[in-house]
Amino acid sequence: MPAVKPKSKPRPEVLPGVRHPMEKYLRTDRLPHIWCSGCGLGIALSSFLYAIEELGIDPNKVAVVSGIGCSGRFAGYVKMDSYHTTHGRAIPFAVGLKLANPDLNVVVFSGDGDLFAIGGNHFIHAARRNADITVLCVNNFNYGMTGGQLGPTTPPEARTTTSPYGNFEHPFNLVYLAASAGATYVARWTTLHARRLKESIKEALQHPGFNFIEIISPCPTNFGRRNRLRDALDEMRYYADKAVIQHGVDPAGAEVVPGKEFIVGKFVDVRKPTYLELYRKKTEELAARFG
Amino acid sequence: MTNKTTARDALGPADKRILAGIHFMNGDEAIAEGAIAAGCKFFAAYPITPQSEIAERMARRLPQVGGVFIQMEDELGAMAAVIGAAWGGVKAMTATSGPGFSLMMENIGLAVMTETPCVVVNVQRGAPSTGLPTLVGQGDMMQARWGSHGHYEIIALSPWSPQEAFDLTVKAFALSERFRVPVLIMTDEVVGHMYERVEIPEEVPVAQRRKPKVPPEEFLPYKPEEDLVPPMACAGEGYRVHVTGLTHDERGYPAMDPDTHDKLVRRLCEKILRYRSEFTWYEEIMLEDAEVAVVSYGISSRIALGGVELAREKGIKAGLLRLITVWPFPDEAVRRVAERVKGLVVVEINLGQIAREVERASRGIVPIQGVFHAGGRIHTPEEVLAGIEEVLKCRQ
Ligand SMILES: Cc1ncc(C[n+]2csc(CCOP(=O)(O)OP(=O)(O)O)c2C)c(N)n1
Numbered sequence: 001m002p003a004v005k006p007k008s009k010p011r012p013e014v015l016p017g018v019r020h021p022m023e024k025y026l027r028t029d030r031l032p033h034i035w036c037s038g039c040g041l042g043i044a045l046s047s048f049l050y051a052i053e054e055l056g057i058d059p060n061k062v063a064v065v066s067g068i069g070c071s072g073r074f075a076g077y078v079k080m081d082s083y084h085t086t087h088g089r090a091i092p093f094a095v096g097l098k099l100a101n102p103d104l105n106v107v108v109f110s111g112d113g114d115l116f117a118i119g120g121n122h123f124i125h126a127a128r129r130n131a132d133i134t135v136l137c138v139n140n141f142n143y144g145m146t147g148g149q150l151g152p153t154t155p156p157e158a159r160t161t162t163s164p165y166g167n168f169e170h171p172f173n174l175v176y177l178a179a180s181a182g183a184t185y186v187a188r189w190t191t192l193h194a195r196r197l198k199e200s201i202k203e204a205l206q207h208p209g210f211n212f213i214e215i216i217s218p219c220p221t222n223f224g225r226r227n228r229l230r231d232a233l234d235e236m237r238y239y240a241d242k243a244v245i246q247h248g249v250d251p252a253g254a255e256v257v258p259g260k261e262f263i264v265g266k267f268v269d270v271r272k273p274t275y276l277e278l279y280r281k282k283t284e285e286l287a288a289r290f291g
Numbered sequence: 292m293t294n295k296t297t298a299r300d301a302l303g304p305a306d307k308r309i310l311a312g313i314h315f316m317n318g319d320e321a322i323a324e325g326a327i328a329a330g331c332k333f334f335a336a337y338p339i340t341p342q343s344e345i346a347e348r349m350a351r352r353l354p355q356v357g358g359v360f361i362q363m364e365d366e367l368g369a370m371a372a373v374i375g376a377a378w379g380g381v382k383a384m385t386a387t388s389g390p391g392f393s394l395m396m397e398n399i400g401l402a403v404m405t406e407t408p409c410v411v412v413n414v415q416r417g418a419p420s421t422g423l424p425t426l427v428g429q430g431d432m433m434q435a436r437w438g439s440h441g442h443y444e445i446i447a448l449s450p451w452s453p454q455e456a457f458d459l460t461v462k463a464f465a466l467s468e469r470f471r472v473p474v475l476i477m478t479d480e481v482v483g484h485m486y487e488r489v490e491i492p493e494e495v496p497v498a499q500r501r502k503p504k505v506p507p508e509e510f511l512p513y514k515p516e517e518d519l520v521p522p523m524a525c526a527g528e529g530y531r532v533h534v535t536g537l538t539h540d541e542r543g544y545p546a547m548d549p550d551t552h553d554k555l556v557r558r559l560c561e562k563i564l565r566y567r568s569e570f571t572w573y574e575e576i577m578l579e580d581a582e583v584a585v586v587s588y589g590i591s592s593r594i595a596l597g598g599v600e601l602a603r604e605k606g607i608k609a610g611l612l613r614l615i616t617v618w619p620f621p622d623e624a625v626r627r628v629a630e631r632v633k634g635l636v637v638v639e640i641n642l643g644q645i646a647r648e649v650e651r652a653s654r655g656i657v658p659i660q661g662v663f664h665a666g667g668r669i670h671t672p673e674e675v676l677a678g679i680e681e682v683l684k685c686r687q
Binding site: 027059060061065076079085091100101103125283 | 332333335354355357359361363364365367368369371372373374375376377378379380381383397398401525526527528529530531532533534535536537542544545
């Protein structure tokens with residue numbers, strides 16, 4: 001009998017026989033993933049899965065929605081109801097999903113370009129409404145998927161493929177943007193802070209309303225390489241050096257400026273009626289008035 | 292029973308999904324009522340003339356029937372939210388006009404690719420661009436066909452009255468569930484704003500979504516049944532499906548190869564084309580002995596009927612082929628009519644979009660006279676008559 005050629009590449013076993021403890025939440029038949037070595041997306045993913053595990057949330061009641069990009073591929077690896085939508089539209093998709101089925105814990109996982117350039121309008125409006133979703137943004141300061149172009153968070157003077165002479169645009173401070181648009185839970189971590197990130201995701205998943213976590217991640221292939229942070233480890237060392245953990249800081253002053261210290265931690269944790277709570281209140285009023 | 296549908300009266304009891312009775316309402320309102328009667332529980336939209344009456348009525352009515360209305364920040368978001376809601380397990384609709392329809396295109400493609408049942412209404416106005424916001428047009432017919440990128444099939448229906456707007460909206464929901472496809476209602480400003488008698492029946496069928504018949508371990512979310520449509524597992528039902536706009540295999544997993552792509556795209560088209568005869572609706576009026584057939588749809592077909600009547604008064608044997616299903620195009624119906632007549636006349640409020648299809652479907656066997664107007668007004672019956680006379684001249 002002729003040998004059958006395997007269709008997919010054999011899965012590399014880094015530590016033979018050892019399985020990822022969170023494997024039950026992964027589509028293992030889709031591994032290996034497409035992310036570059038040194039990318040922080042894997043850490044963001046496992047932090048999220050550990051958060052689900054530790055909270056004991058029924059994974060059948062979690063829906064993950066992504067846009068398009070490297071971060072957008074997140075939805076493809078989680079073994080939950082997961083939606084890989086269009087570029088920039090993860091948030092409105094998630095809003096519709098949540099309103100149709102309020103029992104779901106709806107989590108948007110996407111990139112800085114997806115959520116803040118092409119999808120920026122949806123972000124601020126979902127935050128304004130205090131829509132009942134959690135948005136996790138993996139910020140790698142550039143457009144990873146398309147080859148490292150300038151994005152809305154690219155720092156001043158950073159080199160990208162479309163800012164070859166150094167970026168001269170002003171970037172967004174995402175935590176400030178989220179807070180001022182009305183998000184009721186706002187935090188920032190880097191993928192170096194895996195455990196704190198996990199705890200923060202746990203808080204967000206339990207916090208009613210619009211929750212936002214910025215997850216700063218290395219992108220050695222596209223960003224670091226062009227900006228004197230050749231290896232992912234260099235970028236991690238940089239975070240270890242520059243990230244200052246502080247809670248309750250005014251997000252307005254919490255920009256991420258190259259070469260300077262920057263704040264990570266929780267910026268906002270407040271309670272405000274959510275979109276669904278207000279909608280229910282309205283319909284109850286209506287029922288009382290008209291029977 | 293007569294139900295007045297003034298704004299106040301419409302705020303009736305919460306169990307009023309079907310406002311059975313005889314109403315005086317416009318096409319926009321009839322679409323909203325058709326949707327609610329068909330079981331629509333989610334509506335997301337952004338205001339635009341001449342669609343606003345749909346959104347306004349949905350805002351008023353959905354909370355009464357346990358549904359959700361949300362005014363989104365734009366039409367990109369509206370279309371995305373509708374797809375999200377459909378995956379959340381409900382029937383969902385959006386409505387817009389030309390500029391918003393343009394913004395919805397990318398996500399209409401997502402709905403096609405992910406096989407998401409939903410209904411999209413376009414109350415057409417004068418265009419291109421901002422065009423004539425308050426005045427009629429039919430210039431988005433080709434955009435409805437292939438406005439999103441890629442090769443696909445879509446279903447589009449075009450009502451000629453508020454009553455038909457109601458009826459077709461109910462049918463649109465049924466088709467969207469049956470084929471798991473976005474169904475477009477391509478109406479226009481005049482039908483949208485025209486007030487007429489609309490009769491809402493006591494009972495309106497609510498189409499059921501096709502659900503998986505096997506447990507999650509055995510379920511392949513994009514494995515079609517015999518009729519090429521796969522059952523749909525929505526979020527929270529325990530099936531943990533992956534849904535992507537990328538080319539995908541039966542597991543729903545991305546598969547970046549030409550064979551999978553070809554297979555998928557062909558199935559997405561074939562699932563509709565194979566069964567098109569079930570929903571290719573049209574009306575033949577005075578065609579039995581006709582020498583000239585006028586082909587039209589939507590509001591223009593109503594004017595065309597007036598033109599046909601004028602022609603008959605003058606002794607010209609004219610008839611009307613009124614298209615109700617516009618996409619997939621009723622090729623066969625048009626060809627059969629073309630074979631029987633000496634000439635065809637196409638009446639539409641654009642400079643010849645459906646006319647191209649008529650030409651293609653009739654294979655040029657008879658001359659075709661276009662009665663076109665770029666928008667801003669409907670035709671007059673006299674213009675239609677002139678077209679009928681013109682095409683007869685060609686023949687001589
Ligand atoms: C409408 C549209 N425009 C452009 C693209 C191409 N595109 C794909 S991913 C991407 C950028 C993604 O950047 P980001 O959101 O930061 O995610 P990352 O890849 O860095 O994780 C772009 C521009 C697209 N898919 N759709």
